[in-house]
Amino acid sequence: MRKFNYYTSGTASSLLLAILVILSELSKPFKTFLASIFTHHWIAKLVIVAVVFILVGFYYDQKKLFGKNIEDVAWYSTLVSLAVIFLFYIIHFVA
Amino acid sequence: MRDLVLYLHIILGLSLIVFPIIILLNLNKKSTFIKPLSILVAAISWIMLYPAAKLYLVFYPATKTLIKAGSQPWAHSIIMETKEHWGILLPIIATMAAGLVYSDKLKESKRWWILLIIVAALIGIMGRVITLGGMAR
Numbered sequence: 001m002r003k004f005n006y007y008t009s010g011t012a013s014s015l016l017l018a019i020l021v022i023l024s025e026l027s028k029p030f031k032t033f034l035a036s037i038f039t040h041h042w043i044a045k046l047v048i049v050a051v052v053f054i055l056v057g058f059y060y061d062q063k064k065l066f067g068k069n070i071e072d073v074a075w076y077s078t079l080v081s082l083a084v085i086f087l088f089y090i091i092h093f094v095a
Numbered sequence: 096m097r098d099l100v101l102y103l104h105i106i107l108g109l110s111l112i113v114f115p116i117i118i119l120l121n122l123n124k125k126s127t128f129i130k131p132l133s134i135l136v137a138a139i140s141w142i143m144l145y146p147a148a149k150l151y152l153v154f155y156p157a158t159k160t161l162i163k164a165g166s167q168p169w170a171h172s173i174i175m176e177t178k179e180h181w182g183i184l185l186p187i188i189a190t191m192a193a194g195l196v197y198s199d200k201l202k203e204s205k206r207w208w209i210l211l212i213i214v215a216a217l218i219g220i221m222g223r224v225i226t227l228g229g230m231a232r
Contacts, residue, residue, distance in 0.1 A: 004194065006190070006191045006194040006195060006198075007191075009187075009191075010187060010188075010191045013187050014184060014187060017180065017183055017184060021180050040152055042148070042151065042152070042179055042180075042183075043148065043152075045180070045183060046144065046148075046183050049183055049187070050186075053187055053190070071203060074191070075206065075207075078184065078187075078188065078210065079210075081184065082181060082184065082214065085177055085180045085181065086173075086177045086181075089172065089173045089176045089177050090173055092172070093168075093169055093172040093173050
């Protein structure tokens, strides 16, 4: 059985979530498209992120990414994703 | 039905704070229950998506209308929007932490358990802020 790389999967899924959040808020057709496939845009994001988490973890085994230790990349990707989502909604509300 | 789902959501959410604290306190002792408890926490984080989705998609829209029409629309536009999407990251963080424990990377899992506790606690606080936002006129 393939070894699961939690760091690559965490990196990919957390960054993807932030991208999906921003894209779906800035592009109404994209948000509608997500909702049309999975009944609701939130479920769409959840399913896509979960699938990417599983697939990347099994099929993309790396020790380094962009020359950095993958463990740190995963950690900072998750923190950046959390911060970006929060800041994006503040800016989106104020703008 | 709504109350049942809400209580389930709160209990499961609290367990994502309490269990990781127990894990962290026993991480250095290498207790035998750490691995099964870690798997349980990861499982709970995924199971919790069901009551979360039920509350958000079925019961929340009426509250959302009230909040957006009230004096605190930011409670939905910033806090709820952030909460619902941070909620998607919770099972990812919990699964990573559990996976590291299961791979005997106990030391590496520590910061992920701490992050899980912080994010779960913040999501709980956000839930309370949204409730207050719904009551404000």
